[in-house]
Amino acid sequence: MTDKVISVGLMGLGTVGRGVYRILKDNSAGIEQKVGARVEIKKILVREPAKNRGIDLREDMLTANVGDIVENPEIDLVVEVMGGINPAFEYSMMALKKGKSLVTANKDMIALHGKELFEAADENNADVLFEASVAGGIPIIRPLKECLAANRIRQVIGIINGTTNYMLTRMTKESLDFEQVLKEAQALGYAEADPSADVEGYDAARKLAILSSIAFNTRVPLNKVFVEGITGITAEDIIYANELNYVIKLLGIAKETDEGIEVRVHPALLPKHHPLASVNDVYNAIFIRGDAVGDVMFYGRGAGEMPTASAVVADVMNAARNLLRNVPGIISCTCFEEKPVKPMGSTSTKYYVRLNVADKPGVLAGIALIFGNNEVSLSSVIQRHTSGHSAEIVLVTHEVLERNFQEALKSIRKLSAVYEITSVIRTEGD
Amino acid sequence: MTDKVISVGLMGLGTVGRGVYRILKDNSAGIEQKVGARVEIKKILVREPAKNRGIDLREDMLTANVGDIVENPEIDLVVEVMGGINPAFEYSMMALKKGKSLVTANKDMIALHGKELFEAADENNADVLFEASVAGGIPIIRPLKECLAANRIRQVIGIINGTTNYMLTRMTKESLDFEQVLKEAQALGYAEADPSADVEGYDAARKLAILSSIAFNTRVPLNKVFVEGITGITAEDIIYANELNYVIKLLGIAKETDEGIEVRVHPALLPKHHPLASVNDVYNAIFIRGDAVGDVMFYGRGAGEMPTASAVVADVMNAARNLLRNVPGIISCTCFEEKPVKPMGSTSTKYYVRLNVADKPGVLAGIALIFGNNEVSLSSVIQRHTSGHSAEIVLVTHEVLERNFQEALKSIRKLSAVYEITSVIRTEGD
Missing domain, CATH: 3.30.70.260 (ACT domain)
Known part of the structure; x- marks a missing residue:
């Protein structure tokens, strides 16, 4: 239908990477119609190109050499789904410095190195898009940056960690204790062998740093986010909370006040009538209060291969459209203020x-x-x-x-x- | 900070128009930062310019002559918040034909004349944006067009009429009958003297025609939407539904099936565990199932001065950015398929x-x-x-x-x- 092609370099072929590959293949016709060009993966960076992955890949597609992507003049757009800081950040910067737009699902990298990435993107006329870094498939970054842009955001409250929400839901419904549901969550693959990133609240803190930076137009450093996990929550507390008409949830809370912004992750008693109170199991939701829109909430799956890939590919499509019209960075970093974080x-x-x-x-x-x-x-x-x-x-x-x-x-x-x-x-x- | 200005012509100064005026004034600094230009209302079309409106307006701003807006070379962008088909559609077409981008909150006009508006926009290098036409302040049009664009959408189920949701909530909580809550809703200003557009489901049908057209990339004509209202629902039905573990809601339902798409508005028994079941009072919510993202839901106020104006101004900001970068229509009409509606x-x-x-x-x-x-x-x-x-x-x-x-x-x-x-x-x- 069109002879235009946007060529993608995919860095990482783990769970999310495979999802991205699958969507770009399975939904290619619709994607081409919506973008106005074919979107094709040209190269995929993996550690071991020879490994059998059980998916149908052209032999010359896999490479262990990052230069084949970031130095490749044929590649317009790089998708980083390796995770972690090293070498994801180094490779992402290499791509941006070559003028390639970047789509990433990497919350650690955005929370810690967002500033450097955006500066490199601005200098090189490229996009940095990161919808998938917070709450998986739930549209939240773009709605905050665009759909709610007319508002002064007053507060953002999120259930942004699926593992702990699953655990607290089980503790609530079955009156189980923390240690019991942790073992269950590990057996189901919802929690990792070392569960601290989830249960201590660090994962939620990274997502909250990103969300609050966008909501309040100021860069919120990760080390300013107060963090307390759910390891101290017992079945008894949940029973008392119920008696008092509350549920217990691990919340990411960000509020703008006259004395600065509050950013904190901790378990909290939430009234049963609150829209977030009925968000259960591995589902995530983000509740936002704006001065004009009032209260809105976004709900869905905060993790998983296909939901996360859904957000990554949506960003790829937007970045592709921007490349075709030569307007990468049309919506860039929105941290144009400097607001203190309240102690x-x-x-x-x-x-x-x-x-x-x-x-x-x-x-x-x-x-x-x-x-x-x-x-x-x-x-x-x-x-x-x-x-x-x-x-x-x-x-x-x-x-x-x-x-x-x-x-x-x-x-x-x-x-x-x-x-x-x-x-x-x-x-x-x- | 910048000397760039995007000049807006506002057509209509009713509830939503005043909200738009207020947001553009009260949040002007943040809006300027995010857009990269000042966004200023130059002219406002009203029936009686001399009438005292109790808001602080420059005298030369008001006009009763549409030519002062659509023929005005200084105006870049027209906001239509008059409502109804005539003369809103005629005026909107005049603006588009002069190459001005159009932002509208008018569900009737989009549902009936979307095709003509988009064609005029494409021919004249302009945007038509209409986030506020469905579900007021809740971001849903842009999320569907962009954030969920990688998905094949399987179903859209919405509580998209606040009046009937308020009425059904009251009937459920207080075991009241339809006629009683209708009077109450009228007294509170939630229902009109002639409530048929709401209670017969016509309002929801217009919004569903718009949503399903975007979700399935095919133009769904309003007259193909099956419509049944809530006038037959009684307190007894609600009590039986409760016994069977359901609530009764007026739903807009759109599904893609192998034999065509289903589009229907009718009251329905919804299981209590469904995310839409706890959406009460005047709140709206839209539940979407995509092949990659799974289930997502968007929740908030579906009407009202400031929520609706929040969506209108967000569109104004996007249209303004597109004008500044000379890419109006970068995301245009997405009805590129022709799918039959199932009988x-x-x-x-x-x-x-x-x-x-x-x-x-x-x-x-x-x-x-x-x-x-x-x-x-x-x-x-x-x-x-x-x-x-x-x-x-x-x-x-x-x-x-x-x-x-x-x-x-x-x-x-x-x-x-x-x-x-x-x-x-x-x-x-x-």
């Missing part, structure tokens, strides 16, 4: 606290007094006798300053009648 | 049927026999004695061909023991 101590949230205390008169009064002295007021209290001489107290505070709350906790911990502060979890979305 | 009789759904029958032996057997003779098999049956000599039967069928089901109903209606077929509602999303 965690200055943020305000409501807190859920569970304590194991001596079952005798005056204990609750003593705890309440310390909270009061630190300007922490309480909105609900559940006290239950447990066994022997101990009782369990569950408190929910009103919105309080983080640093006041932490001061109060320090003093409470010193009370002899307080055996243990079992859980401390923030709430969100009330 | 309604050939579609397959599960059905919920409620009947009032004589309370005597053999009635259910007679009904079941007729269904069986028409290849309609049943998945669940509830029978209850009501009062006197009558009983109520509620049936849910397996998936059956529409024409077989309707044949069966005809025969059942003739049974002397069947006093009334009280309700017939399709189900979706099982």
Whole structure:
């Protein structure tokens, strides 16, 4: 239909790379119609070109030499789906410096080296597109950069890690404990042998750094994101939360306030009526509040071969169109402001606290007094006798300053009648 | 920061027009940064320029003469927010023929005259953008055209009329009847004095014609959309649905099948676990299934001054960027295929049927026999004695061909023991 061709160099042929290959092959006719040119993979960078991959590839397509892609004048556009920082970042920069547009699914690389990539792209008249780096197949980067561009974004709250959302869903539905569901998630391939990137919140933090940078038009460095994982969440907390009309989710939270922006990843009690509360299993969702649009939410699969490849190929199609019309970079980096990140101590949230205390008169009064002295007021209290001489107290505070709350906790911990502060979890979305 | 200006002619200063004016004024700095030029409204077309509108406008800005906008060489881009077909369509065509890009929120005009508008735009190197025409502030047109472009879309299911969703939510939560909530919705301004466009499903049909045209890359004429409203839904049906683990929603449903595409608007029983089932009140949501991305959903406010204006201004910003880089129409009409619309009789759904029958032996057997003779098999049956000599039967069928089901109903209606077929509602999303 057209004799125009956009030639793609694919770096990496793992799960996502195979998905990209499959979509470009299976949906080639529609893609050609929408782009106005055929989109063809010319070269694929792999470690071992001789390995049998069980997919139908032209023999001369595979190479172990990055120069065959980044130095190849026939290649217009490079897709980086190797993952990790080294050598993905080095190779991506080589491609951009040769004026090739870059599509990447690499959240680590964008979160850590976004600035260098965008600068190289601008200098060399190229695109850097990275829809797949956050929330897999869910359209979120482009909607933020374009569809919601008329808004001042007030907050972004996301369930952006499928592994932990699966685990928390299982813990909630089956009253299972963390260790049990972790083993289950590992057996199913949802969690890795070393699960720390997921369960400690680091994966979500990288995605939140990217999302908040775009939402607030300021570069949010990864090391400014407060991170707390879900390893401390127990089945008991989930049961109490349910009783208080909440669910527990691992959230990425970014808010713009007068004193700077808040960016934090932590488990939180979320009211059951919140749109994010019914996002279960491996699904992801991102809830956005803008000054004009109000509340919107984007929901879907945040990972997996084909969903992630769907986002990568959409970016390839956009980059291809931009190349055909000679407008790469028509929408470039949007971090044109410099906003400070608010220190965690200055943020305000409501807190859920569970304590194991001596079952005798005056204990609750003593705890309440310390909270009061630190300007922490309480909105609900559940006290239950447990066994022997101990009782369990569950408190929910009103919105309080983080640093006041932490001061109060320090003093409470010193009370002899307080055996243990079992859980401390923030709430969100009330 | 820049001396470039994109000049806008605004046609219409009703609810949405005022919202557009406000956003372009209040968020001008961010908009300028993102576009790379100031975006300024030069002229506003109104019926009575002398009328006091309570907003701060330069005196020479208002005009009653469309020529001041469409013939004005200073104006680059026209925003049509008058609504209706006449004279909005005529004026929009005049603007396009003068090479001005067009942004519109007008679902009626796009659903009926999309083809002429796109052809005029292509001939005159202009953009036609219409994000606000479907689901107000929710990004859906651009995500479908760009972010999900690598997919073959299998189905689109939307709650795309806020008025009826509000009404059904109230009926569900308070067990109220249709007439009661209609009065309430009218009092709140959610429903119009003549509510037929909403409650009969016509508004949703226009939006579905637009969505399905984009999703399946084929122009779906409005008159091919099957439409059935919610006027027959009663509180009893909602209670039975709840018992069967469903909610009742007015859905716009578009599916691609081997025998053509299905496009239909009707109330439907939706399983409670479906992501659309928890979309309540005036909120809209669109659920999309693609061959690569799997299931995604977009949620937010489908109407209102500021949400709709958010979508309009986003389109203005995109059109402005395209003008600055001289690439209007870089993403144009995507209806490059011609797919037949499947006749309604050939579609397959599960059905919920409620009947009032004589309370005597053999009635259910007679009904079941007729269904069986028409290849309609049943998945669940509830029978209850009501009062006197009558009983109520509620049936849910397996998936059956529409024409077989309707044949069966005809025969059942003739049974002397069947006093009334009280309700017939399709189900979706099982």
